[in-house]
Amino acid sequence: MATERKRSLSLSEFLSLKFGTTTFTPTPRIVSVGGTEIEVLAQNPNRLGALIVNLGAGTVYLSTIRPPTTSVGIRLAPNGGNLTLTPDEDFSLVGYSWTGINGANPSDVLVLEILSA
DSSP states (O other): OOOOOOOOOOHHHHHHHHHSOSOEEEEEEEEEEOSSOEEEEOOOTTEEEEEEEEOSSSOEEEESSSSOOSSSSEEEOTTTOEEEEOHHHHGGGGGSOEEEEOSSSOEEEEEEEEEEO
16 A cells, blocks of 8 residues: 655745735844844734844843843843744744843844734
């Protein structure tokens, strides 16, 4: 008896099954995070995911609690520390407003968010 091999889903099919759409808007940008609080991601219930990468030499702290501090925040290590937000693991935190602070010199962070269209 021959076993039937299942066909893998295409990316478009997978996204349609998971999110009900195949149309997404990626919005990359650079945000400079310094010694005063700055909004890195605005609140958005249409956000399906986000990636934030610290490109700078200073440590960045991110939080949904305002203001973020070195003791209340998620630490992004210098030169590549990152935070990934996905609805499967982070639930509604994906859509929250996220702010950042850096205790030293300003650090640029790459912010890439995926929005449903």
